[in-house]
Amino acid sequence: MKVNVQYAEAHLADLISAASRGEIVEIDAADACAQIYASPKPATVKGPGSRAHLGGAWEGLVPVMSDEEWKALDKEIEAEMVDGPLFPPGYE
Numbered sequence: 001m002k003v004n005v006q007y008a009e010a011h012l013a014d015l016i017s018a019a020s021r022g023e024i025v026e027i028d029a030a031d032a033c034a035q036i037y038a039s040p041k042p043a044t045v046k047g048p049g050s051r052a053h054l055g056g057a058w059e060g061l062v063p064v065m066s067d068e069e070w071k072a073l074d075k076e077i078e079a080e081m082v083d084g085p086l087f088p089p090g091y092e
Helices: 005-010 012-020 067-083
Strands: 002-004 025-028 033-036
Touching: 002 005, 005 012, 005 025, 012 025, 012 033
Parallel strands: 002 025
Antiparallel strands: 025 033
């Protein structure tokens, strides 16, 4: 389905419903074209500073680390920065 911007502004809920049924909706403007298509809803973010997985194009392709794994990695990096050598071995 192809619509203009004015129609899209007036009927956005209908266009989203059409997209959820599998239809690709194109919104045609004078200098650009946009598409509306259905995608799964992302997971809810837990709060500020949370590293919750939000989904997207990489979903299922990249392993998702838990908050505990992130905290352990943060501690490992901090220890390397604080206690590690100024120059790594083999640096000349």
